[in-house]
Amino acid sequence: MPPDEAENRSDPGALTRPQPDNDDVNFDIIELLFFAYRDFISDPDAILSKSKFGRAHHRVVHFVNRRPGLTVADLLETLKITKQSLARVLKQLIDSGYIHQVAGHDDRRQRRLYPTQKGRELAMELARPQSRRIAKALRDIDPGGQAAIRQFLKGMVDPQ
Amino acid sequence: MPPDEAENRSDPGALTRPQPDNDDVNFDIIELLFFAYRDFISDPDAILSKSKFGRAHHRVVHFVNRRPGLTVADLLETLKITKQSLARVLKQLIDSGYIHQVAGHDDRRQRRLYPTQKGRELAMELARPQSRRIAKALRDIDPGGQAAIRQFLKGMVDPQ
DNA sequence: AAAATATGTCAACAAAGCTGACATATATGG
DNA sequence: CCATATATGTCAGCTTTGTTGACATATTTT
Secondary structure, three states: OOHHHHHHOOHHHHOOOOOOOOOOOHHHHHHHHHHEEEEHOHHHHHHHHOOOHHHHHHHHHHHHHHHEEHHHHHHHHHHHHOHHHHHHHHHHHHHHHEEEEEOOOOOOOEEEEEEEEHHHHHHHHHHOOOOOOOHHHHHOOOHHHHHHHHHHHHOOOOOO | OOOHHHHHHHHOOOOOOOOOOOOOOOOOHHHHHHHHHHHHHHHHHHOOHHHHHOHHHHHHHHHHHHHHOEEEEEEEHHOOOOOHHHHHHHHHHOOOOEEEEEEEOOOOOOOOEEEEEHHHHHHHHHHHHHHHHHHHHHHOOOOOHHHHHHHHHHHHHHOO
């Protein structure tokens, strides 16, 4: 008799044993990623909760700060959201003076996005606690281990 | 004259240089975490898009499968969401026969949650592509590097 | 000149979070 | 035993951030 069947006999429909890692699945890293990301975004979220902006604004101001001059299309590709979804938050950031847009030099249909000084400061303020968390997590990990971490994270990303 | 001021002279309000890592911030790992997580959740999302469930259901069925018998309070603490938010998705999972609840043995106010066979199968189906992605990212990383990755992810999580 | 492209915008909707208020069952402490 | 605390459920309404579909405008490409 398979173990689950015996289990079900005493408690119909309810599997009572924990589900451990097995050949197919790597539950522990799945969970570590969930917990790490959950707390990683809690830092900027706490700061943003006192402002009129949210997570979506954070992402936009982050990437505009990191890659000044990117186009709207670049940003959509990076964030993997629709232009209507981006439009809402981008408009608020532009209207509030955090981001500045300029028609493209070669292709004047493009809107190239740049942070203002205020935008750069916001991006930095939000990045700081996240960086502190990362620094703490990397402390006591040797250079080889740190390289492995970067390689792993890169390997998790879809090609392109 | 500070460099940003000179920059602003020719292009008012727009900082045009990329923002590199510096002492305060570790932008590259911040971004790697964003991209890794973005694609990590895209696998189960694609499967769920053909069902009546979403990400929130995934999280619930995952943790119930991993820790059968956890209480509603445990789950709230793990997910860090409100009970009203959990109630919506949990009810749907119970009504559809993915999760089963039982009054606590000692404390009968508690509702202990268990996966049904169907629930366990869903959790596994959603975990499988994520595990494949993880396995691929870990391939070519030696045991020491893999230990560093686990240590890093654990270090990113808030204590408790 | 026609077609394609980059962007913006309107409207409606869905998922998943939130707050506040209140109900019920059960446990616990005096 | 009663009063209070706790675990859970539920109603109502709101917010943020995602989605589709349709259509407008400016500019580039063919």
